[in-house]
Amino acid sequence: MFKKDVWFVKVTGDQALVKKINKSLVLHTVRKHFPLSRSSVSVMTGLNKATVSTLVAELCEQQLVIEVGPGQSSGGRKPLMLHFNNMAGTVIGIELHVKQLSAVLCDLKGDIILVRDFTLEHHGLAYVLDTMKELIADLISVAPSTPYGTVGIGIGVPGMVDEQGILLFAPNLGWEMVELQQILETYFAIPVTLDNEANAGAVGELNFGAAQDVSHLLYVSAGSGIGSGIIIDGKLYKGARGYAGETGHMCIEADGKPCSCGSRGCWELYASEKTYDTSLFKLPAHNTQDLIRCAKQGDIEAIRHFEQMGKYLGVGVTNLINSFNPELIIIGGALSEAEPWLATSMNAVVAERTLPYHKQQLQITFSKLGSRGTMIGAAFSSVMSFLGSIRITL
Amino acid sequence: MFKKDVWFVKVTGDQALVKKINKSLVLHTVRKHFPLSRSSVSVMTGLNKATVSTLVAELCEQQLVIEVGPGQSSGGRKPLMLHFNNMAGTVIGIELHVKQLSAVLCDLKGDIILVRDFTLEHHGLAYVLDTMKELIADLISVAPSTPYGTVGIGIGVPGMVDEQGILLFAPNLGWEMVELQQILETYFAIPVTLDNEANAGAVGELNFGAAQDVSHLLYVSAGSGIGSGIIIDGKLYKGARGYAGETGHMCIEADGKPCSCGSRGCWELYASEKTYDTSLFKLPAHNTQDLIRCAKQGDIEAIRHFEQMGKYLGVGVTNLINSFNPELIIIGGALSEAEPWLATSMNAVVAERTLPYHKQQLQITFSKLGSRGTMIGAAFSSVMSFLGSIRITL
């Protein structure tokens, strides 16, 4: 419905392309580093002062940038400080959990204005869809009045999404081939970006969490299964058809346990919540939240189990490091809250098994954004999509 | 010594950038599709006829494109056909094997002009380096006279290479921290590109082999170990520090055989020539060449062993497919010559284990270029580097 990725459609170079590059450069420089004077934008971007002035004037007219008055002098005329107008519009970010629907209303900076949660009673498609529509409609209606209004809806789902925004398969919901993006775009007439939960989480961390100014990053979402969001050159890597990052079904035991995917020895059979039902330990509970509570109280079986998961988490993470050579690995998802019991054994395995050169300048952390990372990431994808669609010529 | 990747240094847009994009577009359109008229270049690129005329005129003056006379009319004036001047310069491609040094002299199209082989007696650094210098000097001296002369040397090595062109570690040669690129650039005053064997092979297949017009590709080089060349968006992906693609040390048996890398259960312990010494079968030989001969003669032990390797090859390939979602997987390296005995079991495992959606529009083939792929790829990297460094303004 809405054109996506307009950026790369034009392969030849002309003045429009030049302006697009520079205007976008100025906009994002202001967005990331405001408050800022025109002069410093010029220095930071390498663009001529005059060029910056022209482009800033246009961005002001488009209300994406605002002049907020004089700043402090550094030995000469006072600079006129520029702000990114985070209230030029709003976006909605949604995460579809198995038992819950979470939504946020964000400004264009990605700051949360409002949160809504809704407990799902079952996974009937019509029911969930209606709930989602209600939730979105509610958020749109209470959104503060802004020049552009609500400009995008970003959704993170626990399943595989293709390039056309079709939710192909969501095992935990029992859904297949749901044209979620198209349905919602038609209903609300607002651009919708649909992504799997891991990809959304990666975008969230990249822009707000542990991964700012990182360009090669893997976000491992460990929960009921495992999925990875892959950031390459600062951009989400989706593969040929949009299915990249299904690392949960990476085989780490060639002749291991049979998996529902048809393979054997898949990573997520050893390092996700799927282990709870087949654990060799006498687990006092079968969900992450309760197990963490038990571990906090010193339950030895729960702690042992987490340590075991940490080890297998490390095995898979090592594989990713050796293959991708990232700067940063972030462990996210529900299991990231078990960091205190997972981290030691995981790090030990990674330290022992990763190739020496790959360990240089590599960082491994747990998610900084917690359960909201996915929502915020989904919302932010919409922000970027909106900012990328801004008119170049006035 | 020589500036690499000049392309991305400039982040702002200006007319020079526009011209660079368009001139490069015209050049590579002619290179890939010649013979071609200016008019068809205009249609294919989307550039205005006048723009194409201007740029072609410059490229002709730079001797990279030549006008070869009138073509066939299609109902109007005869077109003036353009050729890419593959003899504007020459490049040298070298592959450093364990027991052999192979070199080619290529034109700018990547066609082989001359091949030289040299058997290495040992791996002494000084000895190999001297041999390499002699070989290169010889090829340069016999290269046909061209406007630009020999414009690049590309080298593929069996080891890990960093971004600065330092050969960090080559287990089979016993080398560590050899500044190969810098040594040769200083000696010959010609740009040198150094890459590991798998990356070079991937570039070779991408441009001359099974992978033309493919943008997401994995080239798995299986020989004495396993390494992968990863092509993403039509470009070689090297990771944060240049070490991406060390897939041979991907763990496929969490508690498997110990590996020299410090880890356990590494892929290459189960699917490379490293299996020969620990095989459960009574192998009639311990090198690939002889084993293939035996398999051809029906030796059941050799065949069984290859089938076993094929299975494990499939396990690793499945992991790569699920993670990267490529369009194409190419099996290369010495083991690719055992295709008849590897393919069936490998394909069976991949078919059984790969996620259903990832199998759509996925192709798996064995290398089409054989043992020369790496050399040609290395040479071609140099060609691209040269063409990328061409002056924009006359």
Next chain:
DNA sequence: CCACTTTGTATATTGGTTAAACAAAGTATT
């Protein structure tokens, strides 16, 4: 021989960046 097509070039225009000069508004020094 004439109408039409295709190919390629010449010319004027457009629209972006830029350097340089300048104006505005401050600080520092005497």
Next chain:
DNA sequence: AATACTTTGTTTAACCAATATACAAAGTGG
């Protein structure tokens, strides 16, 4: 307080690559 210097931001003219348009060149077909 007056002067010199800095910093910030705008104005102006120039530059240059792509483009639309007109046109020239060279063919085909009836």
